[in-house]
Amino acid sequence: MSELTHCITLEGGDVTFSCPPDDTILRSALRAGIAFPYECNVGACGNCKFQLVDGELQQRWAEAPAWSDKDRERGRFLGCQSVPGSACTIKVRPSALYAPVHRPRRVAATLTQSRPITHDIHEFHFSLDEPLPFEPGQYALLTLPGVTGVRAYSMSNVAEAPALTLQFQVRRVPGGKGTAALFEGLQPGMRIEIDGPYGRAYLRRDAQRDIVCIAGGSGLAPMISIARGFAFDPNLQDTKLHFLYGARTSKDICGRDMLEVLPGFGERIQFHAVVSTPEPGDADATASHTGFVHELADTLLGDSLRDMEIYFAGPPAMGEAIQRMLLARKISFDRVHFDQFY
Ligand SMILES: Cc1cc2nc3c(=O)[nH]c(=O)nc-3n(C[C@H](O)[C@H](O)[C@H](O)COP(=O)(O)OP(=O)(O)OC[C@H]3O[C@@H](n4cnc5c(N)ncnc54)[C@H](O)[C@@H]3O)c2cc1C
Structure with missing residues (x-):
């Protein structure tokens, strides 16, 4: 374990997990199987907010829309943007609703092909170095060349054993940095990091309803x-x-x-x-x-x-x-x- 990896303790219990310097508190918690509340994972929804009780943190994206001045004053942080600078104790209420069905992992991926679906939506296929099982409806975080922060995209395929491909359908956003990197920068054969799966809007296979x-x-x-x-x-x-x-x-x-x-x-x-x-x-x-x-x-x-x-x-x-x-x-x-x- 790197000396920059810090131990995070949930206040009021004996739950702890490790967060390395290249990860965030939210994602490390989910990787450890902890049901940390969240939704978007990209600083916009605020569902992953927690209270810092003890320790030091940095926010990766200080301008994240869901992090307000009031949050700063009151010592509240976004789990998806927080990187610990020391061992920390945090106050957050895990909820079984957020328990990861598959623990998220970071894998290396190669773009194999892309094709247009409409005039502004393209489909991108990636092959993975290691399997990444996911449920239909989940999403992943893509680290794209030259883009600050990660971008969330939902998988359009289903995970077929051994779950070595991911497909995404992405709408080009005028002026958007992530979509510019996908549509113009990335060529077949190029490699990126993909982190997932995330998300709770997945197919409920046990519900016998239309x-x-x-x-x-x-x-x-x-x-x-x-x-x-x-x-x-x-x-x-x-x-x-x-x-x-x-x-x-x-x-x-x-x-x-x-x-x-x-x-x-x-x-x-x-x-x-x-x-x-x-x-x-x-x-x-x-x-x-x-x-x-x-x-x-x-x-x-x-x-x-x-x-x-x-x-x-x-x-x-x-x-x-x-x-x-x-x-x-x-x-x-x-x-x-x-x-x-x-
Ligand atoms: C759960 C989820 C699933 C999604 N699935 C799809 C999908 O399947 N298909 C699709 O077309 N779109 C999807 N989106 C939208 C997608 O993630 C992007 O927001 C969209 O493509 C625009 O990205 P952009 O980089 O081109 O635009 P930009 O305006 O450059 O970036 C917008 C996005 O990047 C984040 N961001 C911006 N700057 C920073 C920074 N400095 N640090 C960290 N983060 C930053 C913002 O929170 C926002 O999410 C999804 C979003 C979410 C939250």
Whole structure:
């Protein structure tokens, strides 16, 4: 163990874990199997905040949106950005909800290929030096050349033994540093580090209920992974999956071709696309609906949403609109699964 690796103790118990200098408190805790609360892992949601009781810490990204002046004054830190400078005692309340299904690990990965899915979404395939098992719907953190901090991307494939490939579907963000590195900097054969899996919005294989997957824009990948996991899961053969994709115009619609090849498409698996700002010619294109994807879920599935497992992924505004719709329908959030994108 390096002398820069520090022991972190959770206040009020005998739980301890080690955090090396190139890791963060949140990720080291999860690697040790500790159910440390979190969601985005990239400094934006604030779910991994903890109180420093004793010791010294540095915040990797001092401008992280979820770290406020009040947090600084009160000695609260983000687990996803904190690197210890000494042994520390911290106050945080682990919750079984966050217990990692697979303990996250860092592995070396090689880009093997990329292909366009739409005019602004590309799929990237990586082969891994070591297996990285994950559940459909989970995400990983990519360290990209020339980019400060890591970027979170959801896997679109399913982990097939020995889990040596990861696929991501990424929407190009104008001016974005991570997406510029992926779309322009990275060439097949180049190697990066991938850390995962993370996330709690994974396919619940023990729930014998119909599923709705609601995706918007860049939220395609985790919903495709869940649909792929669903299609081949023997426990879920008597249930249905409704896949709803929200796009701006028909040229942004995607996902149907990935579902059409799955067993049960058109029967157990249904695809619906909706466009929010139709353009001339969209009427006869692939979208059968106009409006927002939360409106489509509401009108298409109505009260049956109460009996379903609900998964969604996409831009924050879409996530908020879906949650408002579900609250208005008094739907129990124990069956609603999402890791908000930032
Ligand atoms: C759980 C999760 C899953 C996601 N899955 C997908 C997906 O499957 N497909 C997809 O297209 N997008 C996904 N995203 C969004 C993706 O992570 C990026 O935010 C998006 O691609 C824009 O990245 P960028 O680097 O191009 O933009 P930028 O504006 O350069 O960066 C934005 C992101 O980087 C972080 N960041 C910025 N500066 C720093 C810094 N100095 N240090 C540390 N972090 C920094 C921000 O918190 C933010 O997450 C996901 C996000 C989350 C949280």
